[in-house]
Amino acid sequence: MSDKKLIGDLLRAHGLKKTPIRLEMLELFMDHDFALSASDIVAKMTAGHDRVTIYRALSSFEENGILHRASEDGQGVKYALCGQHCPDESHSDEHAHFVCDECHHTYCLEDVKIPEVKVSNEFMVDRANYTLSGICKECKS
Numbered sequence: 001m002s003d004k005k006l007i008g009d010l011l012r013a014h015g016l017k018k019t020p021i022r023l024e025m026l027e028l029f030m031d032h033d034f035a036l037s038a039s040d041i042v043a044k045m046t047a048g049h050d051r052v053t054i055y056r057a058l059s060s061f062e063e064n065g066i067l068h069r070a071s072e073d074g075q076g077v078k079y080a081l082c083g084q085h086c087p088d089e090s091h092s093d094e095h096a097h098f099v100c101d102e103c104h105h106t107y108c109l110e111d112v113k114i115p116e117v118k119v120s121n122e123f124m125v126d127r128a129n130y131t132l133s134g135i136c137k138e139c140k141s
C-alpha cells in the first residue's frame with residue numbers, strides 16, 4: 001500500500017478531512033523514524049505554510065489520536081505518529097522515548113512501557129513522560 005493511500009485511510013479512520021497540508025505533513029512523519037517539531041515541519045514542507053496553519057494541524061492530529069507528544073525542549077514539542085490503536089481524544093501509546101545527545105532526535109521506544117509510579121492521592125496524575133537520553137543507533141554507527 002502506498003503512503004498516500006495509508007495516510008488517506010488514517011485520516012478517514014480518525015474522522016479528519018483529507019487536505020493537501022494534512023497529507024503532506026503526515027507523509028513527512030512517515031518518512032522519518034524520529035519525532036518532528038513544528039519548526040522541523042515548516043522547514044521540510046515544499047510550499048511555504050504559515051506556522052499557525054501547521055500548529056493548528058498538529059493539534060488536530062493530537063486531538064484525533066494520530067500524533068502524540070514525544071518530547072519537549074527549547075525548540076518546542078516534538079510529535080510522533082501513534083500506533084494503530086490510539087482512539088480519538090485519549091492516547092493509549094504510553095511508551096518511553098529516547099532523546100539523542102548528539103543529533104537531538106527523539107525516537108519512540110514503543111516496546112518500553114512507562115514504569116508504574118505510586119503518587120499520593122493528593123495529586124491526580126493525567127500524563128507521564130519517560131525520557132531516556134544517550135546516543136542513538138544512527139550516531140553510534
Ligand SMILES: [Zn+2]
Nearest residue numbers: 068082086091
Ligand atoms: Zn497516541
Ligand SMILES: [Zn+2]
Nearest residue numbers: 100103136139
Ligand atoms: Zn543521534
Ligand SMILES: [Zn+2]
Nearest residue numbers: 070080108109
Ligand atoms: Zn512515541
